[in-house]
Amino acid sequence: MEQQLPAGRRPRLVSSLGLGQRCCEVTLDQERGLLAWRHPRRGGENYFVPTSEIIAVEETELNKKQRNTGKWQKLAKPHAFTVYYVKKARNHRWWCRDVTFWCVDENLCNQWTQALKELLEMQKCRPKQLLVYINPYGGKRQGKRIYEQKVAPLFSLASISTDVVITEHANHAKDNLFEVNINKYDGVVCVGGDGMFSEVMHGLIGRMQKDSGIDQNNPKAPLVQCNIRIGIIPAGSTDCVCYSTVGISDPVTSALHIIVGDSQPLDVSSVHHNNTFLKYSVSLLGYGFYGDILKDSEKKRWMGPMRYDYSGFKTFLSHHYYEGTISFQPAKHTLGSPRDKDSCRTGCYICKESEQQLAEQQKKCGLKHEEDEEEWKVIKGKFLAINAVNMSCACPRSPKGLSPAAHLADGSADLILVRKCSRFDFLRHLVRNTNQDDQFDFSFVDVYRVKSFQFTSKLSEDNGSNVTDIGKKRFGQFCRDHPACCCNIADSTWNCDGETLDSSAIEVRVHCQLMKLFARGIEENCKDEAAYSHSSIEHLL
């Protein structure tokens, strides 16, 4: 073994270790945090693992078969250690892989495990204690099984302790988050869909505001950032928040992002009606099409995730449009636009720029909210859908999302207005949400990047403040003068991250980076990475 100690640098371990039946050179560059080896078989394939992506290191006993076939078998009892690490596969999927190295020198083996364990200790962003909420009824009702079989073993491998709550009713997790000793935890994990995530987020953000004496009912209140990260183990029907922040909805991939302690800030919109707080939203706030789908699908929960296809088809055929006024403040602070060709990726410079602006603003005004005199744009019209998205809203049904260029943490939302058009045209727009074509390239679709907006339906304007009750009573009635015109005189419902809102008149404000997830955004495709790892290993070995 060779130890090089250039002045001011941490050592680098280079050893010839056993791997299976052969020998291979293994390098640990402690300064750069890289573990590398060349596989003696598999065509001499190079392996390159950043220590930030090592899950655990364990001393191991080689089993009898391994021992008997090893070339050192007759010399002495070998000593071995196993490294568990993240293996990146296609489509942003991560696996947990392991490799066992051995040698006859016990000291050498200890030196390796010590060095690796010390490097793992230095990863300060990794969680040690997590609070886990499982919705046993989300999606295909597999939440408990998914957690127990796929996630819990990984957490225990990574020495993470957990307190697990299996929810017994809706709002169980949210209410519980107001009572627990939250400072005990490095993060909260939710196992379920977007609705379950929304519940946990409301618990955490609400708890934060309560502890800081902030009144959530004040739409202008400067909210306190929530530094306890949330991890999402996807086990729901749409899993859009997970898919849009990780690139795939896969429980193992998400568990690994939690273990390595990733952090992804997220914009959160607050939704108010008449100075009353209604909800927060991180993904979709949808009126018209997506609101009607959700409302109809709630009655069909027994169908599982299929309910959205059924209700989607039904809602498409009904072709209702809604009249109303939407006013918004364009987001002038951010560098991007909704028609950009590039999308938000890990380390996104547009989101970083917003983070800097936020820090400067907080330095200047502390928690005080700056009075915002910026212009409002007003649009009146008949809409089939009004969608406000804080992130792309990519999900397995719509792989590039409802707004492919939306950013996770730039302090803005994309407001998509789909005006009244023919069924055929609307279908063309919908289909483009599911393929590579541009869903905004239609005369009846407008998209704006905004930092706040308000909506009032024509019905609320006509009836004054007690609109919601009237709207509810009239739901399902149609314009008497034109029975075939699909003009619905009732209101639609807002779909707020998979939950319905009780009011159609709403006031929405985007809060830049109000919370954080155990994620890193979507990574660029791995081709460049492979080239990088190849050159690095050439240099190392």
Ligand SMILES: CCCCCCCCCCCCC/C=C/[C@@H](O)[C@H](COP(=O)(O)O)NC(C)=O
């Ligand atoms: C007739 C053809 C319809 C085609 C539509 C294709 C586009 C589908 C894009 C869906 C974007 C969903 C954004 C996320 C919404 C979730 O918050 C919400 C709740 O998800 P959950 O059930 O809690 O996982 N799901 C739905 C469908 O409203």
Ligand SMILES: Nc1ncnc2c1ncn2[C@@H]1O[C@H](COP(=O)(O)OP(=O)(O)O)[C@@H](O)[C@H]1O
């Ligand atoms: N034990 C429970 N029983 C009934 N509803 C629950 C329970 N736990 C959570 N919920 C609620 O179920 C709703 C949907 O859950 P979610 O996990 O998002 O599944 P899905 O993606 O299928 O909609 C959430 O709004 C959540 O508040």
Ligand SMILES: [Ca+2]
């Ligand atoms: Ca955003």
